[in-house]
Amino acid sequence: MTDAAIGGTGGGEAPWWRRGVIYQIYPRSYQDTNGDGIGDLPGIVRRLDHLAWLGVDAVWISPFYPSPMADFGYDVTDHKAVDRVYGGIVDFDDIVREAHARGIRVIVDYIPNHTSHRHPWFLASRLSRDAERRDWYVWRDAAPDGGPPNNWVSAFGGSAWEWDAHTRQYYLHTFLREQPDLNWRNPEVVEAMMDVLRFWLERGADGVRVDAVQAVVKDEAMRDNPPNPAYVEGRDDPYDRLLRERSSDQPGVHEVIARMREVVDGYGGGRVLIGEIYNEVERVMAYYGQGGRGVHFPYNFQLIKLPWNARALEAAVTRYESLLPAGAWPNWVLGNHDRARVASRVGPAQARVAAMLLLTLRGTPTVYYGDEIGMRNVPIPPDRVRDPWELNLPGxxxxxxxxxxxxQWSAEANAGFSAQEPWLPLPEDWRDVNVAAQADDPRSMLALHRRLLALRRAEPALALGDWAAVPAAGDVLAYTRTHGGDRLLVVLNLGETPTSIEVAGAGRVLLSTALDRGDEAVDGRIDLRGDEGVVVRMD
Known part of the structure; x- marks a missing residue:
């Protein structure tokens, strides 16, 4: 298959990841093919036609590596294999081959900060203080009082240090105690993890999403983190009671990323390096690096965290655009495997407006699986809770x-996901909210996503054009996307009350979130129903 067949960079075109839309798959929950109630890699192959029909350009697959599943794949025991619950390495090869045949790229998850405590590297490291791989992980003596070496806390609750009675030292774990942190100050660790990157790129991966990359380098002196003055006990996540000034976002992280970028760029073909960085937007900008030494883009999570308010969103987008380094490419995310679903955050009606926002802003958007049909958070009974975060910090x-x-694929048993009871429960409305039902409804959430993706692909102004805010008030958010002589106006009503906006000039509606105003004339004014957004081609 030629590079052009999957949106390559031939002919001087922009890289595929600038024009494209990424779709995140959580493999455990996408499609089960062997009847164990857990999704698998053959299930992804089975559903590739849905993604091709939808019109996405790439799939990012969350971890599928061998793991004890303490954190469902983010605790890896073998970076170069597939866990048996998901299939085998040949199934990954099938995904690459079949995805590429449909013009879809494949992005894998890369977990550099830590491994499982059952990884052969860690088992060798904890044999003794003189073990050959002792320095592959972060070990420290106890504090003078016998407690942890410093005050760092784990993302999942409690101290970030675990006592090892055998070697009588503590090891660091930014996340679960079953996830010991690698020592990226050790050149052997760096080379071993670069080799992991090469393995998946050589198997045909088109890109890499780097998990928790800002945490891989820690303060060499292991100094305490200062308290967070904004933290409120009982209200906020205990992980936020300290400012992570020493345990994360250290200067040396950028040299690590430069090594990753060098490896990825060495394989050509428009391969992309994406970083997961939760931080203030000003600090996130540093992860673009200089001279092609950073990630191609760090994920931008503002739409997940900001209040659903037109003025707040307008200010955030304007500021984000102003902070981007020269030549840097933006991106936007509405949801992922760690955060509440957008339809639960803003409601089903506004979720349609949010979809238009995501897919018309400048930059590469990522759609989380199920958001294309408006899936919402599902209440989990206490006896079915699986997530260690909830188990460690209940309530x-x-x-x-x-x-x-x-x-939710269909109204068939178990929503067409599995022949057996799924590993997590389904919502009460799955018989109505599913792909099959919405595929037959020309005004469904799924139909809206497909129309938005088609419009984005057809209009260079949406895929690559400049962005500029348009003055608006109240619940209205408006902006233009321009490319060459084309100018598209996007107007979104973030409220439930009908409203209007005066506009300079005339044009025609290309798309409404209600999917019922195509080619409607606009001249000096746009009237919006509640919970409606429109894209207008201006004359």
Whole structure:
């Protein structure tokens, strides 16, 4: 298959990842083919036609590596294999081959900060203080009082340090105690993890999403983190009671990323390096690097965290655009495997407006599986909770199970996901909210996503054009996308009350979130129903 067949960079075109739309798959919940109630890699192959029909350009597949599943694949025991619950390495090869045949790229998850405590590297590291791989992980003596070496806390609750009685030292774990942190100051670790990158790129991966990359380098002196003055006990996540000034976002992280970028660029073909960085937007910008030494783009999570308010969103997008380094490419995300689903955050009606926002802003958007049909958070009974975050900190509402429930394919048994009861429960409305039902409804959420993706692909102004805010008030958010002589106006009503906006000039509606105003004339004014957005081609 030629590079052009999957949106390559031949002929001086922009890289595929600038023009394209990424779709995130949580493999455990996408499609089960062997009847164990858990999704698998053959299930992804089975559903590639849905993604081709929808019109996405790439799939990012969350971890499928061998794992004890303490954190469902983010605790890896073998970076170069597939867990048996998901299939085998040949099934990954099938995904690459079949996805590429449909013009879809494949992005894998890469987990550099830590491994499983059952990884052969860690088992060798904890044999003794003199073990050959001792320095592959972060080990420290106890503090003078016998406690942890410093005050760092784990993302999943409690201290970030675990005592090892055998060697009488503590090891660091930014996440679960079953996820010891690798020591990226050790050149052997760096080379071993670069080799992991090469393995998947050589198997045909078109890109890599780097998990928790800002955490891979820690303060060499292991100094305490300062308290967070904004933290409120009982309200906020305990992980936020300290400012992670020493345990994350250290200067050396950018040299690590430069090595990753060098490896990825060495394979050509428009391969992309994406970073997961949760930080203030000003600090995120540093991860673009200089001179092609950073990630191609760090994920931008503002739409997940900001209040659903037109003025707040307008200010955030304007500021984000102003902060981007020269030549840097933006991106936007509405949801992922860690955060509440957008339809639960803003409601089903506004979720349609949010979809138009995501797919018309400048930059590469990522669609989380199920958002194309408006899936919502699913309440999880206490006896079915699987997420360690919720198990460790019950009652805080931090659990991620509600956003990881099975994809709702049809009104067949178990939503067409599995022949057996799924590993997580389905919502009450799955017989109505599913792909099959919405595929037959020309005004469904699924139909809206397909129309938006087709419009984005057809209009260079949406895929690559400049962005500029348009003055608006109240619940209206408006902006233009321009490319060459084309100017598209996007107007979104983030409220339920009908409203209008005066516009300079005339044009025609290309698309409404209600999917019923195509080719309607506009001249000096746009009237919007509640919970409606429109894209207008201006004359």
């Amino acid at each position: 805080r509402g931090l659990g991620r199970d509600p956003v990881r429930t099975p994809m």
